[in-house]
Amino acid sequence: MLGQALIHRIQRARGLDQVAEKVSGSVSAVTRPTPVKNALSGSWLGHQLHPVLTDLPIGAWGAATALDLTAGEEGAAAARRLVGMGLIASAPTALAGASDWSDTNGKDKRVGLVHALLNATASALQAGSWIARRRGRRGVGVGLSLVAVGFTGVSAYLGGHLSWVRGIGVNRTAFQKRVGRWTDVAAELDVAEGELRRLTIDDIPVVLTRHRGQLHALSAVCTHAGGPLDEGTLDADGCVTCPWHGSRFRLADGGVERGPASVPQPRWEVRVDAGRVLLRSA
Structure with missing residues (x-):
């Protein structure tokens, strides 16, 4: 053509x-x-x-x-x-x-x-x-x-x-399926403050972290261009920054604090049961 x-x-x-x-x-x-x-x-x-x-x-x-x-x-x-x-x-x-x-x-x-x-x-x-x-x-x-x-x-x-x-501007998490069941992913004591830990649940990459003592989890694939959030940085305001283009997301709700991302990051619910961390799609 x-x-x-x-x-x-x-x-x-x-x-x-x-x-x-x-x-x-x-x-x-x-x-x-x-x-x-x-x-x-x-x-x-x-x-x-x-x-x-x-x-x-x-x-x-x-x-x-x-x-x-x-x-x-x-x-x-x-x-x-x-x-x-x-x-x-x-x-x-x-x-x-x-x-x-x-x-x-x-x-x-x-x-x-x-x-x-x-x-x-x-x-x-x-x-x-x-x-x-x-x-x-x-x-x-x-x-x-x-x-x-x-x-x-x-x-x-x-x-x-x-x-x-080429998928420029397409949400890179658009086709990630929801996980409705609670999934055991780690021991609570193993998740250190400020650590960005990459996990996989049903082939979906997830980043788990602890900020000011509270556990949070987001999908690890940046919605903007697919960057690995677990290789990014976590700041004092409770936001994770993608290492590829600097998109910044709030841990609390996945909302975009800074572009170029325009789509919020999918959030995961976190529960601790008997010292184990369990996650499911929010």
Whole structure:
């Protein structure tokens, strides 16, 4: 398939790495403050923000093109407004996407870079279209928008590959089954304060720890990208930080304290019976 051939070519383009790493470093610096990272990652939303925002510019530009092709001069004013609305919406959409992209690696980062460049090109063309329409050159504006929509379509194809083929942004615990029975996992006295102990219950990795004397357990696979939480760090506030991208989760309820994770970490109930620690899905 032509699309797959394009993706494979981009994945092998190691020449993109230098640019990607430089841009990624700048994005990481901008998103380092926790409120910024959480806002752009969608930690407050329950899933990633970028896919939600993409509907706004694509929808506005698609509607503008539909008016261009079917409404003629009667729809010219509305089409110009829609092009402008898409441009406004494209800014936060790009910021959210850049934040997500900065936490990818290797082949995915290369594809994401081309995805971003295509979107930037489409936005520049739509800006030119809006200016042309504003100056009364509707035909030029329509032509620029049509070309821009083509770039957007190719970019969307690459974005779909990252999401649905590569699983970027997909909750890595989504298919973990619930364990309803209490399962004996350790002796209570063997769990030291601050230790992050990895266990396996029905093939599900779990991290068990003791914080301020109280036992807590979460699924050990980070919801963001699958990082091993048992290899992370436990802080004084009772939060565990993933070693891969720095997502931070509360032990008490699995809630996200810092992105890029946007989905809470599955929590496990803990019970102590006759000196033994038992767990089950919360």
